[in-house]
Amino acid sequence: MTILYVLIAAILLIGVAFAFRSVGKAATGNAPFFRDMPTGVAYGYVLAATLIVLSIWYFFKPLDIDGVPQAGVLFFRWAVIGFAIFAAAAFVFRLIFRHVGTEGSKKLFRSMPLTAAFGIMIIIIYAIFAVFAGFIAPYGQEEVLGAANVVPGGNPALGGNPDYPLGTDQIGRDILSRLIFGAQNTVGIAFVTTCLAFFIGGSLGFLAATLGGWLDQLLSRTVDALMAIPALIFALLLITIATAWAGSSSWLVTIYMIFIIAIIDSTRVFRLSRAVGLNIVVMDYIEAAKLRGEGLGYLVFREMLPNAYAPLLAEFGLRFCFVFLTIASLSFLGVGIQPPLADWGTMVRDLSPFINYAQFAPYAAATPLLAAGAIALLTVAVNFVVDWMLHKSSGLKE
Amino acid sequence: MSDQLLKIRGLKIEGRSDETWNPIINGVDLDLNKGEVIGLIGESGAGKSTIGLASMGFTRDGVRISEGSVVFDGVDLVTASAADKRALLGSRIAYVAQSAAASFNPAHKLIDQHTEGPTQHNVSSRSESQSDGIELYRRLRLPNPEEIGFRYPHQVSGGQLQRAMTAMAMACRPDLIIFDEPTTALDVTTQIEVLASIRDIVEQFDTAAIYITHDLAVVAQMADKIKVLLKGDEVEEADTRTMLSAPTQEYTKSLWAVRSFERPAKPAVISGSTPVVSVKNVTAAYGTVDVLHDVSFDIHEGRTVAVVGESGSGKSTTARCITGLLPPRIGHVEFDGQQLPLDYRKRDKMQLRQAQMIYQMADTALNPRKTIGETIGRPVEFYLGLKGREKRKKVGALLEEIELEPTQYYDRLPSELSGGQKQRIGIARALAAEPKFIICDEVTSALDQLVAEGILKLLAKLQDQLGLSYMFITHDLATVKAISDEVVVMKDGVVVEQGEKADMFQPPHHPYTDLLLSSVPEMDPDWLDNLLEARGVDNIGDAAVDKM
Numbered sequence: 001m002t003i004l005y006v007l008i009a010a011i012l013l014i015g016v017a018f019a020f021r022s023v024g025k026a027a028t029g030n031a032p033f034f035r036d037m038p039t040g041v042a043y044g045y046v047l048a049a050t051l052i053v054l055s056i057w058y059f060f061k062p063l064d065i066d067g068v069p070q071a072g073v074l075f076f077r078w079a080v081i082g083f084a085i086f087a088a089a090a091f092v093f094r095l096i097f098r099h100v101g102t103e104g105s106k107k108l109f110r111s112m113p114l115t116a117a118f119g120i121m122i123i124i125i126y127a128i129f130a131v132f133a134g135f136i137a138p139y140g141q142e143e144v145l146g147a148a149n150v151v152p153g154g155n156p157a158l159g160g161n162p163d164y165p166l167g168t169d170q171i172g173r174d175i176l177s178r179l180i181f182g183a184q185n186t187v188g189i190a191f192v193t194t195c196l197a198f199f200i201g202g203s204l205g206f207l208a209a210t211l212g213g214w215l216d217q218l219l220s221r222t223v224d225a226l227m228a229i230p231a232l233i234f235a236l237l238l239i240t241i242a243t244a245w246a247g248s249s250s251w252l253v254t255i256y257m258i259f260i261i262a263i264i265d266s267t268r269v270f271r272l273s274r275a276v277g278l279n280i281v282v283m284d285y286i287e288a289a290k291l292r293g294e295g296l297g298y299l300v301f302r303e304m305l306p307n308a309y310a311p312l313l314a315e316f317g318l319r320f321c322f323v324f325l326t327i328a329s330l331s332f333l334g335v336g337i338q339p340p341l342a343d344w345g346t347m348v349r350d351l352s353p354f355i356n357y358a359q360f361a362p363y364a365a366a367t368p369l370l371a372a373g374a375i376a377l378l379t380v381a382v383n384f385v386v387d388w389m390l391h392k393s394s395g396l397k398e
Numbered sequence: 399m400s401d402q403l404l405k406i407r408g409l410k411i412e413g414r415s416d417e418t419w420n421p422i423i424n425g426v427d428l429d430l431n432k433g434e435v436i437g438l439i440g441e442s443g444a445g446k447s448t449i450g451l452a453s454m455g456f457t458r459d460g461v462r463i464s465e466g467s468v469v470f471d472g473v474d475l476v477t478a479s480a481a482d483k484r485a486l487l488g489s490r491i492a493y494v495a496q497s498a499a500a501s502f503n504p505a506h507k508l509i510d511q512h513t514e515g516p517t518q519h520n521v522s523s524r525s526e527s528q529s530d531g532i533e534l535y536r537r538l539r540l541p542n543p544e545e546i547g548f549r550y551p552h553q554v555s556g557g558q559l560q561r562a563m564t565a566m567a568m569a570c571r572p573d574l575i576i577f578d579e580p581t582t583a584l585d586v587t588t589q590i591e592v593l594a595s596i597r598d599i600v601e602q603f604d605t606a607a608i609y610i611t612h613d614l615a616v617v618a619q620m621a622d623k624i625k626v627l628l629k630g631d632e633v634e635e636a637d638t639r640t641m642l643s644a645p646t647q648e649y650t651k652s653l654w655a656v657r658s659f660e661r662p663a664k665p666a667v668i669s670g671s672t673p674v675v676s677v678k679n680v681t682a683a684y685g686t687v688d689v690l691h692d693v694s695f696d697i698h699e700g701r702t703v704a705v706v707g708e709s710g711s712g713k714s715t716t717a718r719c720i721t722g723l724l725p726p727r728i729g730h731v732e733f734d735g736q737q738l739p740l741d742y743r744k745r746d747k748m749q750l751r752q753a754q755m756i757y758q759m760a761d762t763a764l765n766p767r768k769t770i771g772e773t774i775g776r777p778v779e780f781y782l783g784l785k786g787r788e789k790r791k792k793v794g795a796l797l798e799e800i801e802l803e804p805t806q807y808y809d810r811l812p813s814e815l816s817g818g819q820k821q822r823i824g825i826a827r828a829l830a831a832e833p834k835f836i837i838c839d840e841v842t843s844a845l846d847q848l849v850a851e852g853i854l855k856l857l858a859k860l861q862d863q864l865g866l867s868y869m870f871i872t873h874d875l876a877t878v879k880a881i882s883d884e885v886v887v888m889k890d891g892v893v894v895e896q897g898e899k900a901d902m903f904q905p906p907h908h909p910y911t912d913l914l915l916s917s918v919p920e921m922d923p924d925w926l927d928n929l930l931e932a933r934g935v936d937n938i939g940d941a942a943v944d945k946m
Contacts, residue, residue, distance in 0.1 A: 032477075032479070035479045035480075036479055036480035036481075111417070283762045283763075283765075284757040284759065284762045284763040285762065285763055285764055285765040287723065287755075288755065288757070288763060288827070290723075290742070291721055291722075291723070291742055291750060291754075291755060292750060292776075292777060292780060292781075292831070293745075293747050293750045293780070294780070303765055306765070306767035306768070307765065307766065307767050309767075
């Protein structure tokens with residue numbers, strides 16, 4: 001039945017699209033914009049307009065019908081308002097840095113798309129939270145406070161408490177403080193792990209590309225073998241073993257985890273840096289350096305590495321997201337960052353039962369979404385910045 | 399119906415960079431009648447290709463036609479609707495790109511790509527256009543016309559692909575074909591074949607053509623009239639013979655004069671003196687296949703030895719043997735009478751320093767992330783041990799030697815230089831090692847003629863000042879004539895002839911040398927006709943090479 005409705009709507013929209021184009025042609029005296037518009041594009045315009053109208057209608061639906069809260073409308077409003085606030089903040093952020101800073105940074109911000117400005121802003125905010133977590137967070141991450149299960153929002157009528165603006169978890173720890181400390185733990189550990197993965201994968205990849213021969217074969221086949229094993233399951237297996245070795249020391253488990261994820265992810269970095277390196281190593285300037293009698297270190301670090309910055313930096317951004325999500329997933333599965341350290345993955349897992357209350361208590365159901373949202377926001381931000389850097393570096397090659 | 403096919407009036411084209419629109423073409427007019435061929439000539443960046451594409455009503459991404467009209471047979475292509483243009487392009491206007499190898503889809507057979515146009519435009523059925531394609535292949539004198547269309551692009555040689563592409567452009571019997579440098583990437587012997595085929599077929603079907611090239615001699619053979627462009631402006635236009643015999647503008651005259659540069663001859667070598675570089679009976683192989691067979695020649699102090707041959711003849715491989723990148727299987731290389739280790743990794747710093755190299759593509763020869771100061775400074779520091787202020791002074795002196803202002807260029811990146819300037823930096827990097835011997839691998843073939851002449855003059859000047867010896871690898875015989883003292887002709891990894899330049903350019907020649915020499919286009923519009931008459935239509939290009 002639903003399929004039938006969708007089909008009817010689609011056919012209706014195609015009709016409207018044709019009408020839209022012919023009206024446009026007639027109204028503008030056959031302007032090239034309407035004249036050369038393919039049917040697909042006309043359909044796209046009509047579909048987009050329809051979706052915008054539907055969204056506006058949904059946005060202004062009442063929050064409460066006969067005492068039953070409309071959770072969907074509430075969440076939709078939060079999403080739209082959040083989007084608007086972030087977009088405005090990014091715009092202001094970009095505007096400020098177009099007029100403040102060095103000549104170079106001003107020029108950079110002038111040609112920057114809004115998405116990249118948003119990404120940089122979020123990364124800076126996260127970095128500040130991560131570095132100064134101890135000063136910013138109102139409570140400690142392990143501090144068990146009086147009231148458990150305080151609903152976020154700080155409105156006593158709905159079960160909130162202004163002292164804990166984002167509420168507390170099942171054993172009464174402040175969620176806002178734990179989110180801020182989570183930035184330190186999750187993001188900090190992900191950053192260290194990614195750096196390590198790049199150090200291992202990058203140096204071996206360039207070595208394989210430059211020297212070739214049996215070393216390249218050995219390294220590449222080892223990497224192939226490692227990549228054949230599903231990453232998350234492999235990490236799970238290794239961490240289980242490492243936990244047995246580490247005994248009761250929780251920080252030792254964390255260090256083992258950093259090394260395990262770094263090695264698994266370094267296989268991906270190896271593949272990329274070897275491919276990039278192979279493209280660079282055939283260049284005439286490398287041949288000129290070889291014929292000059294330069295050593296391996298000079299070739300790799302002075303001649304090759306500067307030309308590989310753009311793809312490696314872009315990969316760093318993506319890899320950081322993957323590592324970060326792997327750690328969050330491992331924490332969610334209970335083997336990652338160990339309690340009582342605050343970690344976003346663990347927080348999502350611990351608070352996940354609340355999602356069942358979404359129908360009748362949307363504020364309570366928002367608790368697990370806060371940590372998940374923190375993860376999503378950083379991932380999106382990093383990807384925006386990476387996209388922008390890739391675009392910039394490909395533009396430079398022209 | 400008038401005779402006029404294409405009429406371009408006040409064409410202005412702009413390109414977008416750094417958020418603003420900058421002019422590329424500043425108002426060019428062009429008239430073309432049915433069956434007429436116009437040659438567009440100019441340096442790179444003159445806007446030749448942009449005009450070529452604009453005459454199809456098309457612009458590249460980030461480029462727009464801001465003013466003017468392009469009227470093709472009564473239809474203004476600038477304002478025409480997408481549907482109207484679709485009907486014209488491919489069927490009445492066709493395009494032949496510079497690199498056929500990059501323009502064919504490697505996943506489809508030639509004939510399948512050939513039949514696509516006629517079937518799309520409902521000109522003929524698939525089987526009709528297929529048999530027509532075979533007929534066109536025959537007329538373009540492709541070998542095995544019945545069978546060649548059923549191959550994939552990678553199974554066909556570059557010259558043949560270029561002709562297959564011309565056949566494809568002909569498939570709908572268009573009124574206008576735009577040739578964008580169709581022979582620039584080909585060897586001279588192959589080029590003749592393609593030129594002859596293109597000219598024949600254009601004449602047979604009375605097709606009008608816009609022929610874009612930077613090679614004056616080529617355009618002299620192909621075009622009825624020539625238009626000279628400079629930085630988006632028209633310099634002058636006249637019919638071919640007038641243009642060649644009596645150009646009116648200074649710029650055109652300077653273009654015409656480029657080919658006259660020739661360095662005075664050097665005295666002959668004193669017999670018995672030790673050569674700087676001596677290649678002794680070198681046989682070298684890639685894998686198990688020998689690509690060089692018993693190559694021997696000497697290079698004496700202060701002299702230039704040009705190594706000439708088609709691509710694949712082993713010129714660059716010989717250079718790789720001398721530098722030690724490819725250790726020879728048999729034979730060795732001597733430097734000042736001393737035998738060099740075969741592998742460059744076994745040579746010491748002094749031996750590496752004595753022989754330097756300048757590359758064909760300055761773009762890949764300079765590290766794009768290093769400033770000019772770093773690029774030239776590295777060999778200064780590495781070989782001469784100079785640091786800090788002394789290094790900077792030495793680099794400055796080198797920059798002056800290659801005629802670039804030191805303070806202006808020291809901190810620039812290669813991307814901020816023109817092609818000719820980049821090539822000069824390559825020369826400075828080689829000079830920085832203070833070598834006795836430099837290998838120049840096709841150093842001017844990627845450059846415009848005026849710029850190339852500047853590089854040749856610079857190399858000649860440096861040779862006189864510093865007593866350098868050059869090994870000059872090239873396929874361009876004009877360059878050989880301009881700069882060399884001795885010539886080595888190579889074919890299929892074998893030296894077919896060698897000797898003093900004066901002797902080499904005088905008959906009698908080895909038949910292959912003769913073929914090479916006579917294949918170089920000359921500025922005489924009758925050159926191709928005379929040559930075809932002398933050789934016979936079936937005995938040009940690859941066919942002639944194969945018969946040897």
